[in-house]
Amino acid sequence: MSSLCSTAPDILRLDCARETEKIVRSLRDIVFRQLRRKGAVIGVSGGIDSSVVAFLCARALGRDRVLALFTPEADSSPDSLRLGRAVAEALNVASVSEDISAILRAARCYERRDEAVRLVSPEYSDGYKFKMVLPGLLEPNQYSIFSLVVRAPDGGTKTVRLTAEAYLGIVSATNFKQRTRKMIEYYHADRLQYAVAGTPNRLEYDQGFFVKHGDGSADFKPIAHLYKSQVYELAAYLGVPEEIQRRPPTTDTYSLEQSQEEFYFTLPLEKMDLCLYGINTGVSAADLAPAVGMREAQVERVYRMIEAKRKVAKYLHASPVLVQQIDKV
Amino acid sequence: MHTTTLALQVRGFITDNYMLDGNCVLNDDDSFIDGGIIDSTGVLELVAFLQETYGIRVEDEELTTENLDSVDKVVAYLAQKLTGPGVAAVAGGGAS
Numbered sequence: 001m002s003s004l005c006s007t008a009p010d011i012l013r014l015d016c017a018r019e020t021e022k023i024v025r026s027l028r029d030i031v032f033r034q035l036r037r038k039g040a041v042i043g044v045s046g047g048i049d050s051s052v053v054a055f056l057c058a059r060a061l062g063r064d065r066v067l068a069l070f071t072p073e074a075d076s077s078p079d080s081l082r083l084g085r086a087v088a089e090a091l092n093v094a095s096v097s098e099d100i101s102a103i104l105r106a107a108r109c110y111e112r113r114d115e116a117v118r119l120v121s122p123e124y125s126d127g128y129k130f131k132m133v134l135p136g137l138l139e140p141n142q143y144s145i146f147s148l149v150v151r152a153p154d155g156g157t158k159t160v161r162l163t164a165e166a167y168l169g170i171v172s173a174t175n176f177k178q179r180t181r182k183m184i185e186y187y188h189a190d191r192l193q194y195a196v197a198g199t200p201n202r203l204e205y206d207q208g209f210f211v212k213h214g215d216g217s218a219d220f221k222p223i224a225h226l227y228k229s230q231v232y233e234l235a236a237y238l239g240v241p242e243e244i245q246r247r248p249p250t251t252d253t254y255s256l257e258q259s260q261e262e263f264y265f266t267l268p269l270e271k272m273d274l275c276l277y278g279i280n281t282g283v284s285a286a287d288l289a290p291a292v293g294m295r296e297a298q299v300e301r302v303y304r305m306i307e308a309k310r311k312v313a314k315y316l317h318a319s320p321v322l323v324q325q326i327d328k329v
Numbered sequence: 330m331h332t333t334t335l336a337l338q339v340r341g342f343i344t345d346n347y348m349l350d351g352n353c354v355l356n357d358d359d360s361f362i363d364g365g366i367i368d369s370t371g372v373l374e375l376v377a378f379l380q381e382t383y384g385i386r387v388e389d390e391e392l393t394t395e396n397l398d399s400v401d402k403v404v405a406y407l408a409q410k411l412t413g414p415g416v417a418a419v420a421g422g423g424a425s
Contacts (some may be wrong), residue, residue: 143372143392161389164373304362311365 009274009291014230016237020056023222027060030195030220037195037219039065041188043181044095045252046083048235048244049223050199055238056222057197058091067188068095071181073104075255079247086241096188100180109176116169120148120160127153129255132162132170134266144266144305151256174253178214195219201231203272207306208313216316227273267302275302330411335404342378343400347371357400372397379403385410 031037040057044050058066068088072081081097088095104110117124124130130150146167151157162170182196189196198218200210205224210216223231228249235245249269250257267275271292278288278299285299292299336357344355347366361367367375375397376387385407396406 141394142390143394143397144369145372145389145392146369162373164370164377167370167373308362308368312368 012227012229012273012277014233016234019234020237023056024060027057027222031061035195035219037193039192039194040197041067041069041185041194042197043185044068044070044084044087046080046244047249048231049201051087051240051244052231052235052238053197053199053222054087054091055240058093063091063093066093067192067194068093069185069188070097071100071184073099073177074101077252080252083244090241098184100184103180104176107176109173113170113173116166116173119166120162121150124150131254131256149256175211175214177253178211182214182217197222200224202227203276206276207309208316210316212316227277228269229273275299276306279303279306332404332408335407336400339403340400360398362398383407383411
């Protein structure tokens with residue numbers, strides 16, 4: 001059993017059989033009746049969330065009504081494709097691999113990104129790698145500001161604070177990746193009359209850890225109500241390959257490997273789960289602190305961070321806004 | 330520079346960039362974060378504005394709510410930075 005799974009808090013423990021049955025029943029209703037589609041396309045990244053969604057879709061819709069799609073690009077870890085294939089093989093579902101590097105190059109994704117990186121690290125060029133990181137849980141009064149970690153070809157690394165212009169330039173350029181993946185998913189969905197599955201867990205959905213019209217776009221999101229540790233529980237129950245259960249969650253977006261913790265959540269995901277659960281159920285920071293092994297002031301800071309990210313996420317979740325309601329639509 | 334002038338400039342930057350609907354009132358002691366006025370990207374933009382406008386360097390340890398979370402706090406921080414080598418409030422400590 002994975003370390004993440006084994007540390008899943010009792011309070012979030014699932015009745016996996018019952019939860020699976022509930023989701024499977026819903027998926028049949030959503031895909032076949034509500035959406036009137038013949039199956040589902042799932043972008044399978046080799047991570048835990050998309051793997052669980054693939055297993056649930058195969059169980060609900062039938063293995064012959066699922067397409068697993070792999071969309072590697074120049075910065076992807078080779079493990080992502082290998083583990084994605086392992087999911088498709090374990091389920092015996094159809095799969096397609098499309099390398100999206102050429103599309104991204106044509107859109108100048110890498111070039112725009114590198115221009116933005118050079119705003120704060122002028123020496124950045126071929127052979128260099130980078131990632132964006134947030135500091136760990138800080139003192140309660142300190143802002144959490146992104147830094148860029150740059151590794152030179154000789155292995156030397158440096159860390160520089162990002163400016164707003166560089167940060168926005170890097171993020172907006174790399175968002176081409178998630179949006180291109182979604183475009184390819186919908187190509188196959190249109191071709192097969194399938195629906196596109198979204199793969200966010202509750203942390204990601206609640207906190208806006210997705211790209212609008214990229215990985216945030218989908219026809220249905222079957223695990224958006226599950227905390228991350230519950231996704232791990234379900235993965236073990238469904239028989240997701242062990243290596244995927246043990247793999248640390250990554251963004252697989254930047255050229256240096258980067259955890260979701262250092263990119264977005266700033267503390268281990270099992271603690272984030274409990275803090276989100278705490279704020280959702282009205283548990284005070286003082287009461288939650290001993291359960292998560294943190295100081296009360298740190299939990300208060302996480303609660304404020306959760307609320308702040310929810311404000312930002314509102315725009316990401318918003319549908320196009322109309323000036324007035326349109327009848328009969 | 331007089332603190333009244335600093336307050337005008339900082340308030341102008343905030344209202345021009347983050348309160349575009351024109352219907353909100355910004356008091357000098359309103360928290361930027363608690364009021365949902367700026368987010369973490371806004372903090373980066375505020376830092377860029379301060380550095381470019383006043384020729385200062387905002388150090389990592391000065392990126393605190395004590396220094397940057399309201400017009401009053403930014404003005405106090407700026408006044409300290411502009412008048413000498415005084416240490417502005419750092420993480421873990423209170424406003425000095």
